[in-house]
Amino acid sequence: MLDRLTEFFFPKQVSTYASDIDSLYFFIFYSSVVLFFIVVFGMVYLSIKYRHRKGEELKLTSSKDHSNLLESMFFIIPLILVSITFVWGIRSYLKMVIVPDDAIEIKVTGQSWFWTFDYPDGGTTLNELVVPSNKPVKLVLSSKDVLHSFFIPVMRSKMDCLPNRYNIMWFDATKEGVYDIFCTEYCGTGHSQMGAKVIVMQPAQYEEWASELGSEDDDLPLDELGAKLYTKKACNTCHTLDGSALVGPSYLQTSQMWGQERVFDDGTSTVIDDNYIRSSILEPMTQIVAGYQGVMPTYQGLLSDRELDALIAFLKTLNEDSQI
């Protein structure tokens, strides 16, 4: 019964402290339902019982305007309830802030509008946080630009990412699976697309994954690697493949314009070629396509030369009409 209710109100419980927080919720919920019922019942009962009936004469009404017993009850009962809530809230909160010593530490960086994760043994992922199950994970959060907030609903935890300070959060995932991550501090145009996934793996599987991190893509052909990077490196947050404009121009449009002039917002223009694509990924703010806002972050240091080549190769394949 309670499990069903929990599923109705909340996403899955995946962290060790999630059930604690859900129980706190249900304690406040049931207390509130009782208090709310008393309020509504009192309101309906008194207003109907003492309604002014048709034809009834106006009369002097009771001068009763206080009752020490009732008022102390109204004071003491809520006081007891909120005292329990307060203490429970703090006790659960302490569980959420005291990080176990054996936690593995992953660095989380928010940037408009994607997440970067740096793992303890080297290697980086974008928009995919991979963690082992049943092992505490400590996240060290910061931002490269404006404020972001890192929210994992199934863990019941979130923390702001600041540009000048590190914030800490931790969790111990209890169930394998793929779960949502949202940005919950408004950060501009792409705020609602700044999502990511947390992938919880068996510890052994995680070890294997971590050791292969970064090397697994070496054998892929360039254009297939590019297609993978397109989502993995969060290009898809701002650039579509179907020709429609999002925050930035569509890859399809760029591909179809291959070899043609592209006009920038300062009136200059350049021919779309490999070098243009390369520089627009590494130095996006130097040439801003007319009609768009200059908001793209630089990918300097986030992509290897081979990955840059792969993205360029992928972009070229999009235009089916011409063989470049």
Place this chain on the structure above:
Amino acid sequence: MSENMKQNYLNHPKGIMSWLLTLDHKRIGLMYLVSGILFFFLGGLLALVMRFELAAPGNDIISNEIYNNAYTLHGAIMIFLFIIPAIPGALGNILLPLMVGAKDVAFPRLNLASFYIYSFGALFALYTIINGGVDTGWTFYTPYSTQSSSNVVPMTLGIFIIGFSSILTGLNFIATVHKMRIPGLTWYKLPLFVWALYGTSLVQITATPVLAITMVLLMLERFLGIGIFDPALGGDPVLYQHFFWFYSHPAVYIMILPAFGIISEIIPVHSRKKIWGYKFIAYSTLSIAFIGFLVWGHHMFTSGQSVFSQIVFSFITYFVGIPTGVKIFSWILTMYKGQVSFTPPMFYALAFLFLFTIGGLTGIFLGAVALDIHLHDTYFVVAHFHYVMQGGTIVAFLGGLHHWWPKSFGVMYNQTIANIAALGVFIGFNGTFFPQFLLGLRGMPRRYATYDEQFVELHSYSTFWSGILGISIFIAVMNLFWSFIKRNKVDPGSNPWGGMTLEWTHTSSPPHPHNFEEEPVLQHGPYDYDKVIVQKTYKK
């Protein structure tokens, strides 16, 4: 009826200049009311645009940029141009001098200046809209607000200017309550609406300067790069949040205390019963106003505050909750052994009790730190503050308008339509915002133009009811103004609800230009329904 009785503040003196340069608190109140309602509709329209965009997950109607502008302007207009100025500015202005038996507020010229400062500030807000909007959220969090290319400066300048209007009105009301009461009208004989305005005014003059300073610092940061909020220069963006919420949490009480005052008037009058716990309501108004200054940190539970600060802010937050809860019980017990009439104002008051109780109780969820971390910046918070601000303040405001409409303007609206519209507001409101609690619990973040498929059902449900809510509010307000056009006049001596305060017993409807023909003599307390029978008189 003597010639003098026919003369009222609406028809004497005549001419457009007599309105623009009026020093009459009632005319100034009416001007606030009209401009407030216009901004209310504008803000409401923006809300509907957002809701319809959110009916389906993708960018179906508007782009991210337009959505971000819409939600920012919705918040800024509703808070700074409607809720904060409208209740003290409109109902407060019209009623405060009448309730204390004064000819006008203490400083009538300052009062007119307040209105023009408000209008001047509002022009900047309108310029912002015409010039392409602003996309930072009404909270203007740095560093986004120092980097955004939208109209941050005109909007913050507008808010800065409107702040002065708020401070001057507060000052004026405090002086009026202290110095303009008729002899015999001691503090404990004041109507509770006056106490509420007094508490509000104290917060206005003490908190608003902090907002003004914050807005100036934000503008200086943009123009001169002084670096107070900029990490690259050693500043701190979290400092901005402290400044902002040091004003904006007390501002919640600027918004809700007048609503408490309105409810404290409507319930005793329409129940014909002495109010339960007068002194408790009066003092809790002041204590809530004070404690409201000490809880700002609960808006920042995920900002990385120290664990100790989190605990202290959570603790103090509950001290606002308890007196508020006792108030709700006092209002309900007021009906005990009364004679309750189900009039439109009473329906709004009962709706207020229902909705505000939900708003208040969900505040307890958010005050518990561990739970707030999950709920912070989700739709749970959106639903919570709409239950407080709209379900509480705006529903009380609509109730107050229906209550004092015949008094203020000498016309009566269609009560059947008013009741139906009130029911529509109540149902539409719950339909719109109740699903948002669930959305938030399930993890839907706020300020999202697009969202994940899993949330579509609750979002579309919310959108459907928001249409009903919008239509009902429109009907409710139009029904009021229609009574002007229809000229459904009430007799100047009418006291349709049997009110006992001075504005009902000692002046005509609409009131005389100088409020009272002679200085009123106090015959009974504001809620002495156990001592005097005041007849309900309503003649067309």
